[in-house]
Amino acid sequence: MSDKLMTINVKVWRQEGPNTPGRLVAYAIEGVNPHMSFLEMLDLLNEQLITRGELPIEFDNDCREGICGSCGVVVNGTPHGPQKGTAACQLHMRHYHDGDSLVIEPWRAAAFPVIRDLVVDRTALDRIIAAGGYVSVNTGAPQDANALPVEKQKSDDAFDFAACIGCGACIAACPNASAALFTGAKVSHLALLPQGEPERRIRVVRMVEQMEKEGFGDCSNHGECEAACPKQISISGIAIMRREYVKAVVSS
Ligand code: SF4
Ligand code: FES
Numbered sequence: 696m697s698d699k700l701m702t703i704n705v706k707v708w709r710q711e712g713p714n715t716p717g718r719l720v721a722y723a724i725e726g727v728n729p730h731m732s733f734l735e736m737l738d739l740l741n742e743q744l745i746t747r748g749e750l751p752i753e754f755d756n757d758c759r760e761g762i763c764g765s766c767g768v769v770v771n772g773t774p775h776g777p778q779k780g781t782a783a784c785q786l787h788m789r790h791y792h793d794g795d796s797l798v799i800e801p802w803r804a805a806a807f808p809v810i811r812d813l814v815v816d817r818t819a820l821d822r823i824i825a826a827g828g829y830v831s832v833n834t835g836a837p838q839d840a841n842a843l844p845v846e847k848q849k850s851d852d853a854f855d856f857a858a859c860i861g862c863g864a865c866i867a868a869c870p871n872a873s874a875a876l877f878t879g880a881k882v883s884h885l886a887l888l889p890q891g892e893p894e895r896r897i898r899v900v901r902m903v904e905q906m907e908k909e910g911f912g913d914c915s916n917h918g919e920c921e922a923a924c925p926k927q928i929s930i931s932g933i934a935i936m937r938r939e940y941v942k943a944v945v946s947s
Contacts, residue, residue, distance in 0.1 A: 701727045701793040703736065707752055708800045713808045713816075719798065729789040733776060734759060734766060736788055737799075753812040759784040761925060764860030767867070768813050769800040774864035774923045782862065782925040802863055804872035806910040817863050819909040820877060824861075826905035827898035828881040830890045849887045856884035858926040865920035865928075871912030876920035878906050879932035886939050896943040903940050 703724045710717030724740045731739070734756050741751035757765035761782040768783050770776035776786045791797075799813065807815040845853075859880035866874050882899050885891030891898070914933055921930040 698729065699793070700725075701729065701788070701791065701795075703727045703788070703791060704794070704796045705740070706796075706798045707740075707812070708809075709752070709812055710801075710809050712811060717809065719800075727788055727791075729787070729791075731788045732759065732784055733768075733770070733786040733788065734784050753810075753814045755814050756784055761785040762860060764862040767802055767862045767864055769802065769867060771798055774802065774867040775862075775925050779922075780925055780927045782860070785925075802867035804863075804866050804911070806872065806874070807863060807866065815863075817861075819911070820861050820863060820874070822909060823874065823878055823902055823905045824881065827894065827901040828885070830885060831894060832890065843889055845888060853884050853887040856880045856887070856928065856932055859884075859924075859928050860926055862925060864923045864925060866911065868919040868923035869912065869914075870917055870919065871915055873914045873920070874906050874909070874911035875914035875933045875936065876924065876928055876930065878902050879930075879934075879936035880928045882939055883932040883935040886935060895939070896946060899936060899939040900943050900947075903936070 704721070705724060706719040706721050708717050709720045722740055724736060724743070727736050727739065734754070737752060737754055744751050754768060755765045757763045759766070761784060766782055766784040767775060770783070770786075775781060775783045778786050778790060801807075801809050801813045802815045802817075806819045807817055809815050859877060861877065863877070865876035866872050882902055885898065886895055918930055921928065
């Protein structure tokens, strides 16, 4: 891989606040190292803006290791950019070429209002979790692991669903702005484990109701969510959520 520095031409969504109109602003970012991550390229642009006395671009980030779910921007129409199974913080500039043009936008969904520039309010996802994405357990000494056997396949599947980092890319990718993959991942993770059994029925009903209350659209099987997910959460989680919901409603 060449270490030659690149110039990347970007158009970035700038918006002062939730109630002000936004616009795309063009910048030429010089000195982009191919080893930089996408967010480090934005850091470089911000340093250049600050040096010129301009306001830096706001964007969410924290771990920069693909595990916290804080980062998230739409790059040329694709949430988290073009690399499959990769969060924006793990996307590296070696996948781009000198002179490339990128349009960088925030997540677009009515339930995710823009706070500023590329930062959106994703607390709707927290409220879905608060509605039921937990298990109520007594505190105290941990149970002996062998006292609660979990079938290997179920534990593997639960672990895969637990990998959801709550970034919201699935919602940004969906033409209906549906939160079905996120909610399905959380419901499936707990429905597959014995620890999730006591609240299994009430959990799915409450989480689905909260998802609707937040203004997310319904799933119509486009599959864009699975394609955009940096953790490659399987769309089968939506089917599990649907079955869990029907069983809960029928048995109530
Ligand atoms: S399902 Fe994937 S895209 Fe959606 S919030 Fe979880 S990790 Fe992000
Ligand atoms: S900054 Fe944590 S997942 Fe990207």
